[in-house]
Amino acid sequence: MAWRDEAAFTAFYGRTARGLWAYVYRTTGNAADADDIVQEAFCRVVTANVEPLDEEDRRRYLFRTASNLMVDRWRRATREQWGRESFVADTTSRVSATNDSRPHLDTAATFAGLKPRERALLWLAYVEEHDHRTIASALGVGKGSVKVLLSRARARLRDLLEARGMIGRSHG
Amino acid sequence: MVEPVRPQLTESEDRAIAGFMSALAASTTAAALVPAPDLVWLKASLVQRWEAERQAQRPLDVMQSLHVGLGLVAAVVLFVWSAPALLSAFTALQP
Numbered sequence: 001m002a003w004r005d006e007a008a009f010t011a012f013y014g015r016t017a018r019g020l021w022a023y024v025y026r027t028t029g030n031a032a033d034a035d036d037i038v039q040e041a042f043c044r045v046v047t048a049n050v051e052p053l054d055e056e057d058r059r060r061y062l063f064r065t066a067s068n069l070m071v072d073r074w075r076r077a078t079r080e081q082w083g084r085e086s087f088v089a090d091t092t093s094r095v096s097a098t099n100d101s102r103p104h105l106d107t108a109a110t111f112a113g114l115k116p117r118e119r120a121l122l123w124l125a126y127v128e129e130h131d132h133r134t135i136a137s138a139l140g141v142g143k144g145s146v147k148v149l150l151s152r153a154r155a156r157l158r159d160l161l162e163a164r165g166m167i168g169r170s171h172g
Numbered sequence: 173m174v175e176p177v178r179p180q181l182t183e184s185e186d187r188a189i190a191g192f193m194s195a196l197a198a199s200t201t202a203a204a205l206v207p208a209p210d211l212v213w214l215k216a217s218l219v220q221r222w223e224a225e226r227q228a229q230r231p232l233d234v235m236q237s238l239h240v241g242l243g244l245v246a247a248v249v250l251f252v253w254s255a256p257a258l259l260s261a262f263t264a265l266q267p
Contacts (some may be wrong), residue, residue: 002220006213013209022200039212046216047223107196126193151180157192158185167188 003046013042016059023127024066027120029112033073041066060134067120067138074116106164113160118153125150 003009017038025034044065050058111119120139124130135150136143161167181189 006210009213010209013212017206017209018201018204019197021204021206022197025204026196026200035207038206039215042212043216043219046213047220107192107199110192111196122189122193123197126190127197154181154186154189157189158181161188161192166192167185 002049003051005051008051009046012055012058015055016062017042019127020062020066023063023120023123024070026108026111026123027070027116028073029116037066037069037073040069059128060130060138063124063128063130064134064138067124068140070116070120071140106166110160110164110166111157114153114156117149118156121146121150121153122157 020041021034021038024037025031028034028037041062045058045062048061050061053061114122117139121135124135124138130138132146132150133143136146139146141149158167
């Protein structure tokens with residue numbers, strides 16, 4: 001049974017759409033792909049039976065659906081190159097048009113230095129604050145692998161931030 | 173010289189990463205341009221309707237294929253069954 005209450009959907013959309021777009025855009029690095037995936041994810045939320053779920057579960061379902069759609073695209077596209085090249089070009093166009101400070105561009109370019117899966121892992125862990133089980137389900141990896149993958153992604157981001165002088169180099 | 177492997181993050185590095193992610197999320201979310209919710213609702217409604225129509229049409233498509241197949245089988249059976257009679261009729265017609 002599909003979602004029937006349009007007003008409830010509109011409210012849910014208002015609370016989640018921009019955050020979802022930001023997640024998909026920063027993971028794929030492509031605004032057009034982010035537009036498509038976000039719309040597709042919301043269409044699936046409307047047609048699925050998520051109305052009885054609470055807000056947090058609906059939000060998790062939405063991010064999981066968008067993540068699955070991204071993973072489908074990764075599998076279709078020619079792997080790691082996808083996203084990274086278009087990301088840099090896109091960063092200077094759409095998002096920077098409304099938010100054009102240099103630190104922002106540095107931040108975006110640094111994040112773009114990660115692999116798409118690392119970007120997704122870090123976003124879901126730090127921004128959405130999902131637990132390992134939810135991240136595993138969203139990205140189609142084993143629950144046990146999330147801890148290792150996340151640890152590597154954090155170390156990679158730390159190295160990128162150090163290389164750009166955005167954090168001080170520690171001597172561990 | 174090979175850099176030592178440093179997989180573990182210190183507390184301050186973890187805080188720096190959390191701050192970085194928070195700043196990135198804030199700037200990207202603020203700049204996000206998403207379509208109006210009623211457009212997405214309309215699109216979802218259309219997709220849902222097309223899917224319902226497709227599902228309703230599926231048994232008819234299956235029956236149509238079955239119908240054509242059974243018709244062909246019946247034609248072949250009829251031909252084989254009547255072949256001797258047709259053959260004798262043609263033979264009788266010859267002078």
